[in-house]
Amino acid sequence: MYKGSIYIETFGCQMNTADTERAATGLRAAGYQLTQQAEDADVVLFNTCSVRARAEQKVFTRIGEVRRGAKEPLIGVMGCVAQLEGETIFAQAPSVRLLVGTRATDRLPTLIEQARAGARRVIDLGERQAGEEWAVSPAERRSKHVAFVPIIEGCNKFCTYCIVPYSRGRERSRPAVEIVAEIERLRELGYSEVHLIGQNVNSYRPKTESGLEGHTGATPFARLLRAVAATGIPRIKYTTSFPRDFHTDIVQAMDEHENLCNWIHLPVQSGSDRVLRSMRRGYKVSDYLARVEAIRGAKRRYALTSDIIIGFPGETRKEFKDTMRLVEQCQFDSLYIFKYSKRRGTPAAKLADIVSDNEMAARFVELEALQKEIQAQIFSAYVGQTVSVLVAGESTRSTVDVTGHTTCNKVVNFPGDVSLIGRIAPIRVTGAKAHSLYGERCEI
Ligand code: SF4
Structure with missing residues (x-):
């Protein structure tokens, strides 16, 4: 009715x-x-x-x-x-x-x-009730080719600047059988890419083992990745990962399955141990670098992206320089830089020693310039390579181009028409811009 x-x-x-x-x-x-x-x-x-x-x-x-x-x-x-x-x-x-x-x-x-x-x-404002579904009808999905699949909600980490644990509650993981069944349905419907999403996907810890059979020594998230890869859906991406829970078995699982896309988003937030402690992130710079080393030592090249908060209360010029050094060491494919903004209701909101707006702006510009240099080198190394692009739509900047994403989550524009939307096309990269690649269709 x-x-x-x-x-x-x-x-x-x-x-x-x-x-x-x-x-x-x-x-x-x-x-x-x-x-x-x-x-x-x-x-x-x-x-x-x-x-x-x-x-x-x-x-x-x-x-x-x-x-x-x-x-x-x-x-x-x-x-x-x-x-x-x-x-x-x-x-x-x-x-x-x-x-x-x-x-x-x-x-x-x-x-x-x-x-x-x-x-x-x-x-x-109550809690989720037993038996309530996570499932989404295909009719309501925003895209017919890329689907978001929540695997965990909430957060137990309580970083001092973040409101999410208060707004989203504690971590609750979705049963693996349900996730795998949903992705199988999406594959049958013709979806090419799924994004496993959650505040911290790699903190995934469901109540039952069901659907996670095999690789019993591995962490639940690595086992889930293998189970999802086995559905045969062409591309699987996931965001966001929490550094402390990013264990090497995740990289091993990714190395084993090509449909686990070669992109890892691992927010570091700062290159200073003191600031990380004040943020209550639960890891040190050396822990983060060990994760990066494992990623760099993998069989494939994984695009690595991250988030940084600059101007966290009390961040000194020297501590900011430590962050610059970390960024140089990590060579991120892209970086989301945020100026610290006070969030009412969080522990950090009570911290004194606020970094001035001018200093914050100067640090932002400095870090952005460094990242721009790093990114230009990484992006230009793609020129001449062939990448696989899932076409998402027409380019907003040109009437003759379409736009899509690589498995390493880079935007690629190339000449084409709407008939390509939803298809995965091999594209030879002919040019690199600051935040995207340009190319042409080719046969492989
Ligand atoms: S920043 Fe991320 S890990 Fe930290 S509390 Fe917020 S959602 Fe949780």
């Missing part, structure tokens, strides 16, 4: 995108129609992100815009901001009548019913 139209606007990370896909699955099954326009909708949901204060503010701006529209939809806030801020959202944005936490996505249809039946305020 048709119950009305729903618009969902998603902010933030891949986990939020995956949650939106799952929410849409449940809502459609309950009789709702998903719409792409907020103005047409009976219900408008904002799936929110709290990692940065700015993303949080943007949600309130959007709520105001929707409220001023011609129709008066039921407005709900779901995701991290709902979980963290709770009822204060009702006070801050009185037009919001529904709050749905990060583990209550599957209960959305019932919660919406309650609000539409007249309840003034509906709020569910």
Whole structure:
């Protein structure tokens, strides 16, 4: 029975995108129609992100815009901001009548019913219930070729600058049998690439061994990688990995299976042991370098990418230089550099000795320039090589080019048309730009 139209606007990370896909699955099954326009909708949901204060503010701006529209939809806030801020959202944005936490996505249809039946305020910030599904209907997936598959949610690490353990709760791993079955279904549907996602995928630790048979001495994540590789899906990528839990058996599993793509994202955050301790990351620079050495010693070349936070409270000029040295040593294929931004509710927010905006900006420019040099060398080494590109769509910068990703997660543009979308094409690289490669189709 048709119950009305729903618009969902998603902010933030891949986990939020995956949650939106799952929410849409449940809502459609309950009789709702998903719409792409907020103005047409009976219900408008904002799936929110709290990692940065700015993303949080943007949600309130959007709520105001929707409220001023011609129709008066039921407005709900779901995701991290709902979980963290709770009822204060009702006070801050009185037009919001529904709050749905990060583990209550599957209960959305019932919660919406309650609000539409007249309840003034509906709020569910509870835990995931036994038997609730992680599965997503193919119809709700954003792409017909690349699928996000959550394998773990939450985080137990409590880095001092991060709000995620508070918004997403403790780590919960999805049963391996379920993950493998979902990927088998995706392969049958013609998907070429899956991304195993989670705040820390390599902290994967399911309650049962089921689906992880074989390689019993290895860590659960390495065993999961082997099980997923055995489905035969052409490409498997995973993000994000936590350095302390990145054991050598992960690289061994990747070396054994070519469909485990040659890309590893391993956020280091700082090159100073003191700063890492203050961030409560749980590893030292030497531990991180040992992981990099294992990756570099592997049978294949793995593209290695990372995240750095500069200007963490108390970071001295010398400690920043230690980070520069680490970046030089690691030779990352790309690097996401973040200026430290204070997050209310985290232990780091109470730290003194704030790095000034000017100093932060100067460090950013310095690190960016170093990474640019490293990246230019790495990217130019691809010229003349043939890479395999999964075509995602038309290029936004040219009317004659299409764009896609390599197995090492580099963007490649090349002349082609929309008929190639979804196909894996061999591309000879003819040029390298700062953040992408350019090439031409070739036969192999
Ligand atoms: S590992 Fe640290 S940075 Fe990553 S989600 Fe957990 S607390 Fe946040």
